[in-house]
Amino acid sequence: MTMTAPARKGHFGFHVNAVGIIGAAIILFWMVVAIAAPWISPYPVGQIVDFDYYGPISSQFWFGTDYLGRDMLSRVLMGARYTVGISLASVTIACFIGVTLGMIAAVISGWFDAILSRFLDALNSIPSLMFGLVVVAAVGSSISVLVLTIAVLYAPGSYRFARALAVNVNAMDFVTVARARGEGTLYTIREEIFPNIIGPVLADFGLRFVFIVLLLSGLSFLGLGVQPPNADWGALVRENIGGLSFGAPAVIVPSIAIASLTISVNMLIDNLPQRIRDRSE
Amino acid sequence: MIEAFHPKGRDPNARAENAEPQPILKVSGLTAGYGAVGSDGLPKFVILKDIDLELERGRSLGVIGESGSGKSTLARVIAGLLPAAKGSVAMDGITLGHGTRDRSKQELRKLQIVFQLADTALNPNKPVGAILSRPLTFYHGMSGQAREAEVDRLLDLVRLPKALKHRLPGELSGGQKQRINFARALAARPELILCDEITSALDTVVAAAILDLLDELQRELGLTYMFISHDLSTVEAVCDRVAVMYQGEKVEEMPTSRMQSGAEHPYSKLLISSVPKLDTGWLDSLGQDRTFADAADRH
Numbered sequence: 001m002t003m004t005a006p007a008r009k010g011h012f013g014f015h016v017n018a019v020g021i022i023g024a025a026i027i028l029f030w031m032v033v034a035i036a037a038p039w040i041s042p043y044p045v046g047q048i049v050d051f052d053y054y055g056p057i058s059s060q061f062w063f064g065t066d067y068l069g070r071d072m073l074s075r076v077l078m079g080a081r082y083t084v085g086i087s088l089a090s091v092t093i094a095c096f097i098g099v100t101l102g103m104i105a106a107v108i109s110g111w112f113d114a115i116l117s118r119f120l121d122a123l124n125s126i127p128s129l130m131f132g133l134v135v136v137a138a139v140g141s142s143i144s145v146l147v148l149t150i151a152v153l154y155a156p157g158s159y160r161f162a163r164a165l166a167v168n169v170n171a172m173d174f175v176t177v178a179r180a181r182g183e184g185t186l187y188t189i190r191e192e193i194f195p196n197i198i199g200p201v202l203a204d205f206g207l208r209f210v211f212i213v214l215l216l217s218g219l220s221f222l223g224l225g226v227q228p229p230n231a232d233w234g235a236l237v238r239e240n241i242g243g244l245s246f247g248a249p250a251v252i253v254p255s256i257a258i259a260s261l262t263i264s265v266n267m268l269i270d271n272l273p274q275r276i277r278d279r280s281e
Numbered sequence: 282m283i284e285a286f287h288p289k290g291r292d293p294n295a296r297a298e299n300a301e302p303q304p305i306l307k308v309s310g311l312t313a314g315y316g317a318v319g320s321d322g323l324p325k326f327v328i329l330k331d332i333d334l335e336l337e338r339g340r341s342l343g344v345i346g347e348s349g350s351g352k353s354t355l356a357r358v359i360a361g362l363l364p365a366a367k368g369s370v371a372m373d374g375i376t377l378g379h380g381t382r383d384r385s386k387q388e389l390r391k392l393q394i395v396f397q398l399a400d401t402a403l404n405p406n407k408p409v410g411a412i413l414s415r416p417l418t419f420y421h422g423m424s425g426q427a428r429e430a431e432v433d434r435l436l437d438l439v440r441l442p443k444a445l446k447h448r449l450p451g452e453l454s455g456g457q458k459q460r461i462n463f464a465r466a467l468a469a470r471p472e473l474i475l476c477d478e479i480t481s482a483l484d485t486v487v488a489a490a491i492l493d494l495l496d497e498l499q500r501e502l503g504l505t506y507m508f509i510s511h512d513l514s515t516v517e518a519v520c521d522r523v524a525v526m527y528q529g530e531k532v533e534e535m536p537t538s539r540m541q542s543g544a545e546h547p548y549s550k551l552l553i554s555s556v557p558k559l560d561t562g563w564l565d566s567l568g569q570d571r572t573f574a575d576a577a578d579r580h
Binding site: 172173174176177179180181183191192195196253 | 333360361362381382384389394396398401402404405406415416419420430443459463469
């Protein structure tokens with residue numbers, strides 16, 4: 001048998017394409033910004049530095065000023081902490097819980113699946129902003145409460161999605177073969193089901209991330225999210241929306257920041273590094 | 282091609298020297314079906330009714346019948362994938378649990394099932410090597426070099442090149458996939474293999490090659506097969522005895538050699554006589570036909 005020439009090996013035996021690299025680079029950039037924000041932002045977040053509101057881009061204020069005359073560059077840099085941190089943390093928790101439970105429900109099925117599905121459907125029926133309101137009223141607003149609340153809100157959707165995929169895979173013969181072999185639930189989930197649903201699950205992860213960025217801005221708008229004078233990017237767009245008619249950079253810059261982050265997350269997920277299988281024999 | 286279409290029959294006396302073969306599998310009074318279990322202990326849709334079967338070690342039993350006659354359900358019940366409502370399945374005289382969870386690892390190992398569609402029976406995201414390694418790790422606790430060597434041996438056993446172990450199932454042909462599917466069952470070092478329509482999705486030439494392989498492996502490894510098929514010529518080629526299923530019941534069992542002449546039950550007769558025959562001499566026989574020859578002369 002003739003073998004084709006082995007595929008060109010990247011470092012660590014992974015093959016990445018250009019779009020994926022660009023996506024990863026932008027995400028990495030925003031992560032670095034999020035971590036380094038306090039040291040690189042030129043002005044304190046809450047300080048009014050300009051008497052002119054919706055100020056234009058200038059050498060003094062690179063991204064102009066907002067509706068109160070605060071420096072936008074500093075606010076966007078600090079906002080990265082909240083948006084990147086909270087959204088990524090909560091989408092990761094939500095998807096982890098949802099996907100794990102979804103696969104377990106699909107494999108075990110029966111009454112366990114029925115009860116869990118109905119419970120999470122009930123949770124899904126609560127409007128997210130209302131739920132956030134109740135939680136914040138009950139325990140107060142803090143970053144960890146926000147992350148957990150959003151994770152709980154988005155886990156049922158992720159569960160539904162993963163369960164639907166896993167039920168399909170679970171009906172395949174190779175899963176039946178594993179069951180006939182005597183494999184346990186954990187092995188079946190990890191080795192037979194998960195590798196076959198990972199693609200769509202990651203695409204869902206990217207979408208859900210975008211929704212969470214938007215929900216976070218909604219919560220902030222209601223005063224439930226990030227507390228002033230701090231603001232996440234969504235909140236920055238909301239509070240400066242009045243400047244849109246003036247073409248103020250105060251509303252455009254955070255919008256671009258949100259777009260760049262969400263698009264690059266999706267770019268990376270659609271072009272994940274692929275392991276090059278060793279066929280050198 | 283023609284040979285492949287009509288594999289030659291099997292000599293029933295080929296293994297007569299193995300006197301007094303032990304029954305490896307004994308199925309008695311097996312009743313099973315699908316749906317909710319009613320107050321009488323029977324499922325809503327009863328598919329198998331009171332099946333009795335015995336299978337001798339080193340022999341092959343063919344199970345034939347039309348679609349929906351319960352052939353595949355029988356295999357699933359024996360493998361423990363579908364718990365039986367009544368009756369028992371015994372291997373080497375030991376009664377097996379109804380579900381896979383009620384059976385010991387050794388019991389599971391001795392009985393392997395191979396499915397019809399190799400496309401869905403192999404995990405599309407796992408290289409062939411990993412697929413074959415798993416039963417070795419699971420049943421025999423093998424790892425490292427020893428497992429690698431065993432994978433190579435298994436590939437060799439099913440006449441596939443070693444380099445194939447780095448491929449994904451999607452990169453194999455249908456026949457190669459079915460060989461891998463079979464090699465996975467062999468990895469467990471089973472004693473009985475349930476073959477559920479394993480050649481039905483293959484063309485006749487590839488199917489004939491797979492049947493030859495099964496025959497060879499039976500001789501080499503002393504395997505016992507239960508061969509489920511709706512294709513009578515494949516059953517004729519590999520099996521010593523045939524059981525005919527009809528509407529969930531075993532209507533008749535006979536040696537394969539008696540299949541063409543000795544069927545007694547009207548359904549078996551109908552089933553066996555409805556096999557299309559490949560008549561290679563039909564064109565020549567036309568010349569001997571008086572009316573046809575006259576018509577040809579006139580033109």
